[in-house]
Amino acid sequence: MLRITAGGLPAVLAVLSLGFAGAARAADAPDVAMGHELFNKWCYGCHAASIKHGPDATLLGSVVAGTYTLQQRYHGSKPAALEERTDLTPTLIESVVRHGLNLMPRTRKTEISDVELAEITAYLTRARP
Amino acid sequence: MILPPGVKQGEFDRALSEFAAVVGRDWVFSSDSDVAMYDDSFSPFSAEPELQRHASAAVAPDTVEQVQSIVRIANRYKAPLYAISTGRNLGYGGSAPVYSGSVVVDLKRMNRILEVNAVEGYMVVEPGVSFLDLRRYLDERNLPFMCSTPEPGWGSPVGNALDHGCSNVVGDNFGMVNGIEVVLPNGEVLRTGMGAVPTSKLWHNYRYGFGPVIDGMFSQSNFGIVTKAGFWLIRWPEVQQSFAATSAKHDDLHAMVEAIQRMREQGLIFMSGCASPIRQAMSTNNGHIAEDIPEVNRLLARRDGGSPAEWEKLGAERNIPVSSVFGTVRGPDVVAKAVLAHARDVFGKIPGVTVHDTPAYRFPLNVADIDENRKSGLGFPQLWAFSQPAVQGTSFGHYYFSPMMKATAADVFAVNDTMRNVMIDAGDLDMLYHFGFSGGIGFYPRAYMILLEVLIRDDAALNRKRRDLFVRLAQTCGANGWAEYRAPPAFQDTVMAQYSFNDHVLRRFHETVKDALDPNGIIAPGKSGIWPKSLRKT
Numbered sequence: 001m002l003r004i005t006a007g008g009l010p011a012v013l014a015v016l017s018l019g020f021a022g023a024a025r026a027a028d029a030p031d032v033a034m035g036h037e038l039f040n041k042w043c044y045g046c047h048a049a050s051i052k053h054g055p056d057a058t059l060l061g062s063v064v065a066g067t068y069t070l071q072q073r074y075h076g077s078k079p080a081a082l083e084e085r086t087d088l089t090p091t092l093i094e095s096v097v098r099h100g101l102n103l104m105p106r107t108r109k110t111e112i113s114d115v116e117l118a119e120i121t122a123y124l125t126r127a128r129p
Numbered sequence: 130m131i132l133p134p135g136v137k138q139g140e141f142d143r144a145l146s147e148f149a150a151v152v153g154r155d156w157v158f159s160s161d162s163d164v165a166m167y168d169d170s171f172s173p174f175s176a177e178p179e180l181q182r183h184a185s186a187a188v189a190p191d192t193v194e195q196v197q198s199i200v201r202i203a204n205r206y207k208a209p210l211y212a213i214s215t216g217r218n219l220g221y222g223g224s225a226p227v228y229s230g231s232v233v234v235d236l237k238r239m240n241r242i243l244e245v246n247a248v249e250g251y252m253v254v255e256p257g258v259s260f261l262d263l264r265r266y267l268d269e270r271n272l273p274f275m276c277s278t279p280e281p282g283w284g285s286p287v288g289n290a291l292d293h294g295c296s297n298v299v300g301d302n303f304g305m306v307n308g309i310e311v312v313l314p315n316g317e318v319l320r321t322g323m324g325a326v327p328t329s330k331l332w333h334n335y336r337y338g339f340g341p342v343i344d345g346m347f348s349q350s351n352f353g354i355v356t357k358a359g360f361w362l363i364r365w366p367e368v369q370q371s372f373a374a375t376s377a378k379h380d381d382l383h384a385m386v387e388a389i390q391r392m393r394e395q396g397l398i399f400m401s402g403c404a405s406p407i408r409q410a411m412s413t414n415n416g417h418i419a420e421d422i423p424e425v426n427r428l429l430a431r432r433d434g435g436s437p438a439e440w441e442k443l444g445a446e447r448n449i450p451v452s453s454v455f456g457t458v459r460g461p462d463v464v465a466k467a468v469l470a471h472a473r474d475v476f477g478k479i480p481g482v483t484v485h486d487t488p489a490y491r492f493p494l495n496v497a498d499i500d501e502n503r504k505s506g507l508g509f510p511q512l513w514a515f516s517q518p519a520v521q522g523t524s525f526g527h528y529y530f531s532p533m534m535k536a537t538a539a540d541v542f543a544v545n546d547t548m549r550n551v552m553i554d555a556g557d558l559d560m561l562y563h564f565g566f567s568g569g570i571g572f573y574p575r576a577y578m579i580l581l582e583v584l585i586r587d588d589a590a591l592n593r594k595r596r597d598l599f600v601r602l603a604q605t606c607g608a609n610g611w612a613e614y615r616a617p618p619a620f621q622d623t624v625m626a627q628y629s630f631n632d633h634v635l636r637r638f639h640e641t642v643k644d645a646l647d648p649n650g651i652i653a654p655g656k657s658g659i660w661p662k663s664l665r666k667t
Contacts, residue, residue, distance in 0.1 A: 045281075045513075051500075051513065052497065052501055057500070060417040060516055060517060060520050063516045064501070065516045065518070066519075069519050099165070100170050102519075103523070105170030106167075106224075108187075108235065109158065110237035
């Protein structure tokens with residue numbers, strides 16, 4: 001369920017605004033490599049495909065929040081790891097980042113600028129072989 | 130858009146224009162969608178939107194001078210401000226203000242690591258730096274220091290310390306703060322300790338300076354906006370190793386806690402704590418059910434919480450200790466070995482107690498070899514901690530009830546008994562089973578804390594019931610002398626009310642200071658139950 005905030009229904013945050021962090025990079029051609037780097041910085045901690053754990057680890061010790069939650073939601077009908085998904089859309093990614101979903105908190109523009117968000121989106125929606 | 134209380138739309142528009150003139154138009158956020166990003170993602174009112182606290186706008190300065198200008202503008206318009214560091218203090222308010230209508234001063238752009246002095250072992254950082262940023266910085270420069278990260282690592286060393294946050298690396302993170310810079314409510318910049326000596330190079334080496342030590346007045350407070358802080362760092366040791374001592378007997382916990390705390394007092398270990406594993410076997414307070422032993426919940430639901438003999442019998446049947454303590458040592462290999470030998474000697478004198486070593490971690494560590502859930506205790510920030518609420522199926526996060534007690538088994542049992550009976554009185558057996566029993570967590574050297582996780586659900590009635598329970602727990606524990614060390618904004622008035630010696634003279638002192646420093650009451654009204662004169666209830 002998307003969180004409905006004081007601002008109304010989650011908006012499509014497609015407007016790329018110059019002036020924020022990352023604005024020096026071209027807004028009309030998001031840098032996929034930079035998006036990968038930003039994904040690792042901001043998203044990977046909760047959305048890693050798997051984590052290092054000992055052989056006797058409990059459920060808690062063997063999962064990260066984002067991947068576990070998506071696993072529970074899709075039960076294998078879609079990959080639980082975001083980087084393995086091929087059905088993500090810019091609208092969905094931007095909405096979830098800005099408005100949060102499940103345990104995932106809202107992410108402010110001082111943390112991930114619109115330009116950076118477009119780069120993360122470009123990485124997650126890149127063409128796959 | 131909501132307005133700061135008492136500020137008219139036209140005035141607020143002018144204030145926003147003035148903010149924009151200081152920081153640039155792109156760093157003032159006033160559209161509904163932008164401001165909504167500052168809502169508390171782990172709000173206890175998540176299922177009751179009408180009760181949530183909202184910002185009126187946000188402004189993101191990049192420099193100390195900009196913070197000064199923002200404070201001066203806010204004074205002119207009497208618009209309340211609420212400063213956040215990284216805004217990731219989830220469970221304690223996140224990026225949302227305590228007082229609805231406040232303008233959030235988002236310090237995330239002030240994210241510079243100003244100095245890491247590898248010889249003298251300190252760093253100076255701005256509030257927007259996260260523990261994850263810090264780890265990256267240290268690794269890129271091969272600087273051999275630990276990050277005193279809490280769980281999770283996207284928090285701010287400055288913000289976490291100011292909120293009295295804790296870590297498994299040093300425990301008391303505010304205790305590592307040495308020298309801070311603050312923008313006062315009148316816009317002046319103050320530096321504490323030796324930082325007040327213009328030519329001093331000792332700002333981050335010697336804490337006290339001359340005269341009253343005031344650093345603490347800017348923690349959990351609303352007397353200014355901290356713009357940088359110095360921290361003493363923990364250098365990588367040769368080795369870090371934990372050990373535990375266990376017993377099948379209930380009464381042994383008294384002698385075991387006394388022994389582990391004696392080692393702490395002597396400076397042999399830097400972290401300690403205690404538990405009753407059989408009592409905790411069914412608890413989900415740490416995220417999962419370890420065992421399936423219905424008898425545990427049956428005993429805990431009784432008024433007396435089960436007799437020592439019953440717990441010992443159950444523990445023996447299930448081969449789970451009744452009493453345990455743990456400690457962690459850090460330092461040269463020879464020292465760690467000597468401390469562990471000493472621990473075996475000390476606990477060996479308590480008949481029936483067994484000492485268990487855990488594997489030693491030798492630095493420098495290869496982070497890829499470390500289990501995710503061990504990283505933060507070794508100084509590597511991560512976000513694994515969120516799997517705790519995730520595996521419990523909540524979509525709205527959690528918050529904690531966290532009373533302080535003596536580092537004795539007697540106090541641990543007494544607080545557990547008190548909390549359990551409050552839950553029984555409230556008829557909340559689900560919460561009682563979730564909690565189970567908690568040992569003492571020794572972030573502070575001579576006190577223990579308990580952390581009761583309250584999950585926030587998509588059920589307004591249940592969340593209300595849990596908030597009421599929180600208040601009853603705070604009041605009952607407070608009446609017995611076990612007040613909380615920290616609380617989410619929704620409960621800060623309740624917690625401050627427990628510090629009531631001499632007709633609440635402590636709170637009245639805070640209010641006197643508040644009124645003197647901040648006559649317009651613009652800095653974080655209500656933070657820690659400190660309200661400016663204009664907003665105090667008579």
